[in-house]
Amino acid sequence: MVNYIVRRLLQLIPVLFGITFLTFMLIHFIPGDPVTVILGEHASPERAAELREQLGLNDPLYKQYLKFLNNLLHGDLGRSIITHEKVLKELATFFPATVELTLAAMFIATVVGIAAGVVAAVKQYSWFDNLSMLGALTGVSMPIFWLGLMLIYLFAQVLGWLPPSARLSIEYSVPTVTNLYLIDTLLAGNWAAFKDALAHLILPALALGTIPMSIIARMTRSSMLEVLRQDYIRTARAKGLGEAMVILKHALKNAFLPVLTVIGLQFGYLLGGAVMTETVFSWPGVGRYIYQAIMARDFPVVQGSITIIALIFVLINLIVDILYTVIDPRIRYQ
Amino acid sequence: MEKILEVKDLKTYFYSSGKEIRAVDGVTFSLNRGEILGIVGESGSGKSVTSLSIMRLVPSPPGKIVGGEIIFAGEDLLKLSEKEMRKIRGEKISMIFQDPMTSLNPVFTIEEQLLEVFRVHKKLSKKDAREKAIELLKKVGIPEAEKRLKSYPHQFSGGMRQRVMIAMALALNPALLIADEPTTALDVTIQAQILALMKELQKEYGTSIIMITHDLGVVAEMCHRVLVMYAGRPVEFADVKTLFANPKHPYTIGLLNSIPRLNEQKKRLTPIEGSPPDLGNLPRGCAFYPRCSFKQEVCSEVKPDFRELPDRKIACHLYQGVLDDAAAS
Ligand SMILES: Nc1ncnc2c1ncn2[C@@H]1O[C@H](COP(=O)(O)OP(=O)(O)O)[C@@H](O)[C@H]1O
Ligand code: SF4
Ligand SMILES: [Mg+2]
Numbered sequence: 001m002v003n004y005i006v007r008r009l010l011q012l013i014p015v016l017f018g019i020t021f022l023t024f025m026l027i028h029f030i031p032g033d034p035v036t037v038i039l040g041e042h043a044s045p046e047r048a049a050e051l052r053e054q055l056g057l058n059d060p061l062y063k064q065y066l067k068f069l070n071n072l073l074h075g076d077l078g079r080s081i082i083t084h085e086k087v088l089k090e091l092a093t094f095f096p097a098t099v100e101l102t103l104a105a106m107f108i109a110t111v112v113g114i115a116a117g118v119v120a121a122v123k124q125y126s127w128f129d130n131l132s133m134l135g136a137l138t139g140v141s142m143p144i145f146w147l148g149l150m151l152i153y154l155f156a157q158v159l160g161w162l163p164p165s166a167r168l169s170i171e172y173s174v175p176t177v178t179n180l181y182l183i184d185t186l187l188a189g190n191w192a193a194f195k196d197a198l199a200h201l202i203l204p205a206l207a208l209g210t211i212p213m214s215i216i217a218r219m220t221r222s223s224m225l226e227v228l229r230q231d232y233i234r235t236a237r238a239k240g241l242g243e244a245m246v247i248l249k250h251a252l253k254n255a256f257l258p259v260l261t262v263i264g265l266q267f268g269y270l271l272g273g274a275v276m277t278e279t280v281f282s283w284p285g286v287g288r289y290i291y292q293a294i295m296a297r298d299f300p301v302v303q304g305s306i307t308i309i310a311l312i313f314v315l316i317n318l319i320v321d322i323l324y325t326v327i328d329p330r331i332r333y334q
Numbered sequence: 335m336e337k338i339l340e341v342k343d344l345k346t347y348f349y350s351s352g353k354e355i356r357a358v359d360g361v362t363f364s365l366n367r368g369e370i371l372g373i374v375g376e377s378g379s380g381k382s383v384t385s386l387s388i389m390r391l392v393p394s395p396p397g398k399i400v401g402g403e404i405i406f407a408g409e410d411l412l413k414l415s416e417k418e419m420r421k422i423r424g425e426k427i428s429m430i431f432q433d434p435m436t437s438l439n440p441v442f443t444i445e446e447q448l449l450e451v452f453r454v455h456k457k458l459s460k461k462d463a464r465e466k467a468i469e470l471l472k473k474v475g476i477p478e479a480e481k482r483l484k485s486y487p488h489q490f491s492g493g494m495r496q497r498v499m500i501a502m503a504l505a506l507n508p509a510l511l512i513a514d515e516p517t518t519a520l521d522v523t524i525q526a527q528i529l530a531l532m533k534e535l536q537k538e539y540g541t542s543i544i545m546i547t548h549d550l551g552v553v554a555e556m557c558h559r560v561l562v563m564y565a566g567r568p569v570e571f572a573d574v575k576t577l578f579a580n581p582k583h584p585y586t587i588g589l590l591n592s593i594p595r596l597n598e599q600k601k602r603l604t605p606i607e608g609s610p611p612d613l614g615n616l617p618r619g620c621a622f623y624p625r626c627s628f629k630q631e632v633c634s635e636v637k638p639d640f641r642e643l644p645d646r647k648i649a650c651h652l653y654q655g656v657l658d659d660a661a662a663s
Contacts, residue, residue, distance in 0.1 A: 231436040237391055239502065240424030240454050253441050328441055329486040 001325070004333035008318050012311070019310040020072070020303065024065050027294070027302050033057060034081045034297040055081060068303060077304030082296050087304035091286065095308070096179030097167060098285035101277070102270040104201045105209035110263055113213040114252075117220025117259075121228065122247055132217060139214030148207040148280035155203055163200050165282035172196055204281040208274050212266035219262045223255040230254070257328055264320035268313040337405075338509055338542045339365040339388070344402035346380075346387045349395065353614040357383040357397070359566040362640055362647075365510070370536060370543040372557035372574070374550060374589070376610055380566035381546045385512045388544075389429055390419050407509065425455040428503035432515040434495035438487035444471075444498055445483035451505045470501040475531060493524035500531065507539055514546045529556060550589060554578060562586050565610050565621035572646035582643075583650050584628045620651065628652055 034055065035048050052058055056067070071078055077087035116136070120129040156164035163169065167181055172193040174184045182201070185194035227233065228251055236250040275287040286305060293301035324331045346358040358380040365371045373381050386392045387399050390411060404411040406427065411419065431437045439447060445467060452463040464483070471479035474497040487495055496516060503511055513532065517525035533556060536543055545556055553560050553574060560577050562570040562585065570583040581587045588606035608625035617623050620633045632651050640649040 231431060231433060232439040234391060235431065235437045235499075235502075236439065236450075238389055238423055238429045239451050240420045240422070241450065242420060242454075245454075250439050250442075254439070329443075330440055330488050 001322075001333065005318070005322070008321070012314055015314055016307065016310060020069070020307050021065070023303055023306045024061075024068065027297070027299055028061060028064075030294075030297070032297055034299065037296045037298075038082065068300075072307065077307070078300035080293070080301045081298050082293075082301075087301050090289065090301070091305060091308060093176075093179055094284060094286045094289040097283060098271060098274070098278070098287060100167075100180045100182060100201065101204055101208060101274065101283060101285060102267065104205035105270060105274075106212060106263065106267050107209075108205055109209040109213035109216055109266070112209075113216030114220050114259065116213075116217040118224055118247065118252065120217070120221045121224030124225065129221075133221065136214035136217045139210045139217075142210060144207055144211070144274070144276040145280055147210060148204070148277055151203045151207055152280070162203050163196075164203070165200075167197065167200050167283065168193065169196050169200075204277050204283050207280065208270060208277040212263075212270070215262055215266060216259060220255065220259050223258045224251060227251045227255040253327065257324065260320060260323060260327070264316055268316050271312055271316075272309050335366040335369075337364050338367045338369075338407060339544075340403070340405040341384075341388070342403040342405070344384065344387055344404065345400045346383050346392055346397060347400050348397045355614045356566050356616060357613055358387060359616075360640065361402075361561075361563070361566075361568050363561045363568065363571055365542055365544065367509070367542055368540045369559065370545055370557045372553035372560040373544060373546045373563060374548060374553055374560060375563035377548060378610055378613070379563040380613075381548075381563060382514055383566075384563070385429065385514050385544065385546060388512060389423055389427060390414075390416075391423075421455070424451055424508075425506045426508050427510045427512065428506075428508045429512045429514065430496070430499045430503045430516050433519045434492050434499055435519065437499055438495055440487055442486070443483065444485055444487065444490075448483070448498070448502055448505065451502055455506055466505070467501075470505055471498070473535070474498070474501040474504075475527075476501075491524075492520055493528060496520065496524075496528050497531065500528075500535070504535060504539065504541070508541065510542045510544070511536075512544045512546070515548070516545075517552065518547070518549070532556070562589065565616060566613055567621055568640050568647070568649060569622070570646060570648045570650075571640075576645050582646065582653060583648050584626045584652070585622050588625075620649075 033052070035043075035051050035057070039048055039051065056064060059067075068078070075088075077091075079086055080090060083090070116132045120126075120132050123129055152164045155162045168174075172185075172190065174181070174188040174190055174193050177184050177187055181197035182194065185191075185197050224247075228247075233246060233251055236246045241250070272287070274285070275291045277283065278285040278288040279291075286309070290302060290305050292298075293305070321333070325333065341361055341363050344358055344361040345356070348355040348357055361380070361384050363371065363373075373384065375381055383392060383397070386397075388404055388406075388411065390399075392399060399412060402412070406422070411422065414422070438444075445464070448467040448470065449460070449463045452458045452466065456463075458466070467483060468479045471482060476482055476494060476497055482490075487498075490498065499516075516532070517528050520528060529552065532543070535541070543556075545552065547553060557574050559571070559573045561568055562577075562583065564585050570577065570581070570586045577586065578590065581590050585606070592605040606625055611617060611621055611624065617634065618637070619635045620626070620629070620638050623629050623633045626633065630651055636651070638649045638651045638654060640647055641654070643653060
């Protein structure tokens with residue numbers, strides 16, 4: 001197992017190479033450059049050339065890439081061309097916001113998705129099954145932008161139950177430790193701020209969680225249906241176990257494996273930044289951060305953030321693969 | 335002799351795509367305490383559905399027990415609530431299945447699956463349950479029982495898994511064990527071992543057994559009485575010696591002719607020609623009619639009753655006359 005993990009971590013190196021290279025090429029082939037963004041359309045050509053030289057943009061591409069790699073190996077992601085802040089430092093504030101939102105969204109998606117999927121499978125073709133699967137179908141095809149706006153309209157504007165945007169009301173401030181506000185507010189012992197942070201989290205998490213929730217529900221249902229047909233389920237019933245035990249213990253543990261795959265993948269996607277959700281809810285997360293950086297052709301920011309996200313994506317996959325062995329003893333890695 | 339189980343006119347039908355499939359259609363038999371009863375018949379004749387009906391585990395939908403009685407230890411199981419039935423399953427009546435490779439849950443240890451039986455039915459301390467589990471595994475011939483408790487099913491061979499299934503089934507010393515083709519999926523040598531084990535344990539515990547099989551060799555080896563089924567219906571019910579020495583139903587005769595016998599130097603086996611009828615569209619009269627070499631006119635029109643002869647029960651018009659004559663005189 002340790003061997004396997006080490007090997008997988010080593011495999012990370014070429015993968016990260018590939019990803020950094022691809023991002024690098026992509027972003028440099030999009031027309032436009034940061035100089036225009038910084039100086040505006042009407043800057044003098046001399047000033048532009050000077051700045052370009054200063055930013056190292058006149059170097060051949062391979063040289064720029066090697067420089068980036070070299071810095072990366074030293075744990076340096078460079079500085080934003082626009083803000084001149086260190087990319088790592090900026091990520092440390094934006095990324096936790098996304099992590100918090102993603103965790104909340106995935107929590108809702110997993111709990112509700114699995115519960116709905118299990119009930120739908122157990123009561124196949126019932127009204128609940130039909131209704132929830134129709135909901136799931138709508139869920140996956142729902143434009144998040146629109147859903148977000150509807151949620152804001154209903155729960156913030158009409159009902160006034162929840163705040164429409166941002167992470168925390170201005171009257172609260174807590175010392176930053178993890179930058180996950182739910183944790184920071186608790187660490188500060190500020191209960192009111194915690195509740196406020198939680199209230200801010202609900203709507204964006206719902207919007208962001210809808211697609212994964214739908215996917216998880218459908219996957220759970222089909223996986224459960226498959227498992228419920230198996231002989232060992234009949235054995236469990238023949239032993240005299242009650243339905244709850246049969247379904248929640250014997251069936252669900254078997255049915256969970258494909259669901260776990262989906263959870264892992266969705267988790268990775270969401271971490272990559274939920275631009276839509278973050279935009280609609282003015283959530284200061286990494287999705288918006290990268291989006292703005294792309295628009296500004298802020299090469300170091302785009303390059304650095306995507307590298308970090310890719311790294312985390314791959315790590316999540318590794319964790320999922322390890323979790324497989326915990327759930328299914330037949331899976332063993334050499 | 336005390337009857338432990340009496341199945342009377344059991345009917346279990348399946349309903350799919352608007353059709354009624356009569357998987358079990360009027361099965362009647364009884365089982366004495368300590369007896370081994372064989373149920374034989376081609377695949378699809380309703381043996382498994384009969385046993386699942388007794389356990390009340392017929393998948394529903396699409397299946398439904400639509401009629402009959404299943405009297406177990408004086409109580410009609412069909413009248414029990416699901417909760418009462420759960421107390422019977424695994425404790426009073428237990429079951430082992432055809433495919434040991436798929437009958438154990440792959441993601442739980444043998445220990446977990448064995449102890450579960452005690453946990454559900456008995457208030458045993460974990461330690462006592464564990465001790466009993468080890469004792470059981472030893473009893474069914476699993477070496478290093480203590481160590482193997484921590485194993486998962488995939489770490490066992492098919493024969494060993496079936497031993498685990500047997501241990502699980504006998505854990506609470508049930509009055510009735512239903513074994514649905516317990517050796518069909520195993521190699522011949524393993525088959526013999528498992529049958530020997532079951533026989534031995536049956537002697538020791540005095541468990542009544544319903545042995546479902548399509549292998550008449552197994553019946554000859556293990557059973558006291560036999561029920562022959564065809565297309566969901568009982569066709570002949572007699573004790574083993576009578577049935578083998580003097581089969582009367584044309585289907586039973588056909589079955590016996592289609593197996594090789596060691597003592598008779600039969601040169602040619604004659605399998606029954608044709609195939610079983612569509613259970614959703616049974617012939618009006620005798621279900622065996624299309625394949626029967628003794629058929630008469632009445633057979634295509636009238637369904638033969640399952641009636642008592644002095645030494646057996648049988649459903650065939652050939653013997654209906656005999657009965658009626660006897661009744662008239
Ligand atoms: N789950 C089911 N759904 C629909 N029909 C079924 C189902 N199980 C059994 N049947 C019907 O019952 C018939 C008898 O099945 P079974 O009792 O398994 O036969 P046997 O065990 O004698 O081989 C099958 O041929 C099939 O038509
Ligand atoms: S009732 Fe007629 S068709 Fe059926 S088995 Fe007897 S003789 Fe054959
Ligand atoms: Mg069967």
